[in-house]
Amino acid sequence: MDTRREIDVGLERRATLLLGIASVSAVVFGQGRDAFGQQVAPGEWKELAAGVTKREVAEVSSTVPGFAKVTLVEVTWQAGAKTGPTTMKDAMVCEMSAGALDETKNNKPVPRKTGDVWTCAVGDVDIDVNNGTVPATMRIFSLVKA
Numbered sequence: 480m481d482t483r484r485e486i487d488v489g490l491e492r493r494a495t496l497l498l499g500i501a502s503v504s505a506v507v508f509g510q511g512r513d514a515f516g517q518q519v520a521p522g523e524w525k526e527l528a529a530g531v532t533k534r535e536v537a538e539v540s541s542t543v544p545g546f547a548k549v550t551l552v553e554v555t556w557q558a559g560a561k562t563g564p565t566t567m568k569d570a571m572v573c574e575m576s577a578g579a580l581d582e583t584k585n586n587k588p589v590p591r592k593t594g595d596v597w598t599c600a601v602g603d604v605d606i607d608v609n610n611g612t613v614p615a616t617m618r619i620f621s622l623v624k625a
Contacts, residue, residue, distance in 0.1 A: 573599060585604055
């Protein structure tokens, strides 16, 4: 039995599942439309820190066991803006929609660029800095426990 191969296959399956969740969520939540394609009013932008704003996009009931709902927010960092350290309270799937961030996740540097998709576990600690010259926007899909 090749244990390494089994681990690799398991990781591939989990990565595929998470990307599938992110893709479906982007269709369901994305572009200011609900699951039926009808236009929905976006939430108000709220300032989290100097040059950092957050907008609640959607909240829906979850059919994933153990999770009551799924939320989607957009966070935008202006050039030079920073957040963190922030401790994650929910499991998340994140997508870098525009721009780039220099993220430090659990004390390790991880650059994020447009199109990147990743996950955060409860308890992860992030620091995000926009060292670029254009705004950076991240979409965050949170799985909220029941």
